[in-house]
Amino acid sequence: MTRLEEISLVARCVGFDDRRAFARLVDEYHQPLLRFLTGMCGDEILAADLAQETFIKAWKGLKSWVGSGRFSTWLFAIGLNEFRSHARSSRTEVSADEIPEAGAEPLKGIDARMDLNAALKYLSETQRAVVLLFYYRDLPIKKIAAITNMPENTVKSHLQRARAVLKQILN
Amino acid sequence: MKHDKNTDSQLRELFKADLADGPRDPDFTRKVMNRLPDRKPAGWTRKLMTAVYIIAVIIAVTLFVHVTKGINPDTLKDPMTLLTYFGMLATYFTTMALSRSRT
Numbered sequence: 463m464t465r466l467e468e469i470s471l472v473a474r475c476v477g478f479d480d481r482r483a484f485a486r487l488v489d490e491y492h493q494p495l496l497r498f499l500t501g502m503c504g505d506e507i508l509a510a511d512l513a514q515e516t517f518i519k520a521w522k523g524l525k526s527w528v529g530s531g532r533f534s535t536w537l538f539a540i541g542l543n544e545f546r547s548h549a550r551s552s553r554t555e556v557s558a559d560e561i562p563e564a565g566a567e568p569l570k571g572i573d574a575r576m577d578l579n580a581a582l583k584y585l586s587e588t589q590r591a592v593v594l595l596f597y598y599r600d601l602p603i604k605k606i607a608a609i610t611n612m613p614e615n616t617v618k619s620h621l622q623r624a625r626a627v628l629k630q631i632l633n
Numbered sequence: 634m635k636h637d638k639n640t641d642s643q644l645r646e647l648f649k650a651d652l653a654d655g656p657r658d659p660d661f662t663r664k665v666m667n668r669l670p671d672r673k674p675a676g677w678t679r680k681l682m683t684a685v686y687i688i689a690v691i692i693a694v695t696l697f698v699h700v701t702k703g704i705n706p707d708t709l710k711d712p713m714t715l716l717t718y719f720g721m722l723a724t725y726f727t728t729m730a731l732s733r734s735r736t
Contacts, residue, residue, distance in 0.1 A: 484666070484669070485666055488662045493655065493657075496654075496656060496661075497654055498655075499655070500655040506655060509655055509656065514664060514668065517665045518665065518668055521669055521670075578647055578648070579651075597647075598648040598649065598652055625640060625641075625644065628644060632647070
């Protein structure tokens with residue numbers, strides 16, 4: 463979906479309470495959002511709930527999207543905040559102590575897909591968010607900084623550390 | 634730096650190919666739409682505008698009938714002329730409908 467299409471659909475939602483326009487946006491972005499949230503929380507059912515909440519919040523806050531960035535970027539920022547709110551209340555992160563040491567046996571007997579999704583659990587929430595936005599969504603550091611509400615240098619630092627952990631686990 | 638770029642492209646490929654898809658739910662959009670807040674009820678201004686639009690439609694149809702009544706029937710047999718009249722009417726109604734959806 464082009465930026466112009468996004469702006470047009472959001473304008474219809476805000477100006478005319480056009481629900482069909484919003485449904486188009488949901489159709490377009492729900493699967494990428496689900497994939498991102500599944501990567502973040504590792505739980506498909508939870509990811510689906512969080513994704514629904516994200517779209518509800520997006521609908522309610524549409525007037526605050528001024529159109530300066532992509533709607534998808536703004537949507538993912540809301541999704542990440544939803545995840546963070548949930549995580550704050552549940553605290554199910556894997557601790558840094560559980561990260562395998564350098565030179566430890568790599569994961570064996572598990573296909574590549576399991577490797578990656580299992581490996582993500584060894585990253586902190588912030589590192590996970592950064593790698594998903596960088597490698598899966600192909601977003602530049604500047605946009606990731608806006609979504610995660612962190613300075614660009616901090617994003618780069620998290621990305622470097624996450625990259626090192628993933629290399630260690632996946633190799 | 635080159636090593637990092639290679640790592641980056643490998644990780645990017647891995648993420649695109651192997652990241653879990655997330656649940657596939659054909660009813661996802663419907664579920665979201667059902668959870669949206671109810672539409673705001675029409676206020677008196679909206680009802681007034683609806684009445685104005687209905688009156689405008691009646692006037693437009695009356696004018697159309699009046700205008701086409703005075704036209705030589707042979708003119709109306711010309712497809713392009715007929716198309717032009719219907720096009721003008723369709724444009725008018727479409728504009729009304731779009732304006733109506735604003736309120």
